[in-house]
Amino acid sequence: MIEAVIFDFGGVLTTSPFEAFARFEAERGFPVDIIRNTNAANHLENAWAKFERAEIDIDTFDRLFAEESRALGGAEVRGREVLPLLSGDLRPEMVEALKRISGRFKTGCITNNLPANAIGSRSGRSLYVAEVMVLFNHVIESAKVGLRKPDPRIYQMMVEALGVDPKHCIYLDDLGVNLKPARAMGMTTIKVTSGRQAIAELEATTGMKLG
Incomplete structure (x- = not known):
């Protein structure tokens, strides 16, 4: 029996930043996937992890990410230049699914995010995101x-x-590494690759019509 559905935010309710990473790397002539590989290396204690836990400020993140990318991939990527690439677009079909789910089940959101104002002001988008967040x-x-x-x-x-x-929980995330602990706790997990795929799996696990 399902009691709650728990969502990641970026890459689940929004499009993945990975496409923006790839475009940026191609435009700058950086090695393919250097940003993702830098994020993944020593993923519990690297610059990205420390910044998402608010243990370092943006200047330190900028410097450490550059050092890590240079050591790992042979090219220096400044952390400040990566941050604007993170904001994906909301997936309307996923927001609608969330609305329907919230009418029947408890809902939660666990998001690895950055300290306030790390990316800069996006007041219009922030208001829209706020409207989504109140559904949890x-x-x-x-x-x-x-x-x-x-x-x-x-x-x-x-x-x-x-x-x-x-x-009695379902957990959705676009990263396999983040699904493993949820699965180990006994949650039903869904790895999100697209809105359509996620909704199909949610329909199968909840028995609800969400599309």
Whole structure:
């Protein structure tokens, strides 16, 4: 029996930033996937992880990311130049699915995000995102709690806040590394590759018509 559906935000309710990374790398002549590979290397303690836990400021992130990318991929990518690439577009079909799900199940959002104003002001988009965020019963942001996925503690915080058994939860994320702890807790997991695919799997697991 499903009691709650828990969502990642970027790459699930919005389009993935990976396409923007690829365009940026091609335009600058950087090695293919240098940004993703830098993010993935030492993923619990690298510059990206520390910034998402709000342990370092933007200047330190900019410097450390450049050092890590140079050591790993042989090209220096400044952290400040990566940040504007993160904002994907909301997927209207996923927002509609969330609205329908929130009418029947408890809903949560666990997002690895950045400290406030790290990317700069996007007031119009922020208002739209705020309208989406109110659909959740509970939201956990890494930069506010000092933990980030895939730390198992952040998933435990969510199930405790929602008052649900993880075995009765569905968790959606676009990164396999973030799905593993949820699956280990007993959650049903969905790896999101597109809005259409995610909705089809949600329909199969919830028994609801979402499309």
